[in-house]
Amino acid sequence: MGDVPVSDNPLLDAACAVLLPQHCKQASAAIKVVPLTSSRQRAQSSALETKVWKGPTKTSKHHKTFGIYDGRKLVAMTRVTTTPLKAWESDEAYDMMAKFDPEVAITATAVHPDHRGKGLATELKKHLQGRYARIITGSGRKSHPSVVRVNEKTGFEKALQRKSFTIWKWEQPEGR
Numbered sequence: 001m002g003d004v005p006v007s008d009n010p011l012l013d014a015a016c017a018v019l020l021p022q023h024c025k026q027a028s029a030a031i032k033v034v035p036l037t038s039s040r041q042r043a044q045s046s047a048l049e050t051k052v053w054k055g056p057t058k059t060s061k062h063h064k065t066f067g068i069y070d071g072r073k074l075v076a077m078t079r080v081t082t083t084p085l086k087a088w089e090s091d092e093a094y095d096m097m098a099k100f101d102p103e104v105a106i107t108a109t110a111v112h113p114d115h116r117g118k119g120l121a122t123e124l125k126k127h128l129q130g131r132y133a134r135i136i137t138g139s140g141r142k143s144h145p146s147v148v149r150v151n152e153k154t155g156f157e158k159a160l161q162r163k164s165f166t167i168w169k170w171e172q173p174e175g176r
C-alpha cells in the first residue's frame with residue numbers, strides 16, 4: 001500500500017473511483033492485513049491507539065491484534081478478545097449473547113487520521129470475517145460516525161441498543 005490508497009499511482013487513483021473501478025478493486029485486494037505479534041509490532045499498535053484514542057485499550061493473552069502497514073508504518077489496527085462473553089457475565093443480556101456464542105469481540109479499531117476513507121477499517125473487518133465465524137462489536141458516542149457505515153457494509157447487524165451504545169453482530173453465512 002502506498003500513500004494513496006489503492007494504486008500507488010496518484011493519476012490512476014484520482015481517476016479510479018469514477019473511471020476505472022476495476023483498477024480500484026484490483027488494488028484494494030493488495031491491502032494486506034497481518035497479525036501483530038512481535039514486541040515491535042505491539043508497540044506500534046499501542047502508539048497508533050494512543051494517537052487515535054489518547055491511550056491504548058486493554059490487552060491480555062486473550063487479545064489478538066491485526067494491522068495494515070504503509071511501508072514500515074503501521075496505519076491501521078484492530079484488536080479482538082477471544083473471551084467475548086466475559087464482559088457480559090453480570091449483564092441481563094448475557095443469555096442472549098451466550099446464545100449467539102461469539103468467537104471474538106472487536107475491542108478496538110484505529111486508523112491513522114491521514115489514512116482514513118481508504119477502506120482500511122473495512123479490510124480489517126473483512127479479514128476478521130475470514131478468520132472467525134461469529135463476531136460482535138460495539139459503537140457509541142465516542143466512535144467515529146463512519147464506523148456505522150463500515151459495520152453495515154460488512155454485513156454486521158444491530159443486536160442490542162443501550163442509549164447511544166450499539167452492539168453489532170455478524171455470523172458467517174451458511175455454506176461458506
Ligand SMILES: CC(C)(COP(=O)(O)OP(=O)(O)OC[C@H]1O[C@@H](n2cnc3c(N)ncnc32)[C@H](O)[C@@H]1OP(=O)(O)O)[C@@H](O)C(=O)NCCC(=O)NCCS
Pocket residue numbers: 052108109110111112115116117118119120121122123138139140142143144145146147149150153
Ligand atoms: C472508524 C474508523 C476506524 C474508520 O476507518 P476508515 O479506514 O476510514 O474506514 P473505511 O475507509 O473502511 O470506511 C469508511 C466508510 O464510512 C464512510 N464515512 C466517512 N465519514 C463518514 C461519516 N462522517 N458518517 C458516515 N459515514 C462516513 C466512508 O464514505 C466509507 O464508506 P464507503 O466505503 O461506503 O464510501 C476511523 O475513522 C477511526 O480510526 N476513527 C477513530 C477511532 C474509532 O472511532 N474507531 C471505531 C471504534 S468502534
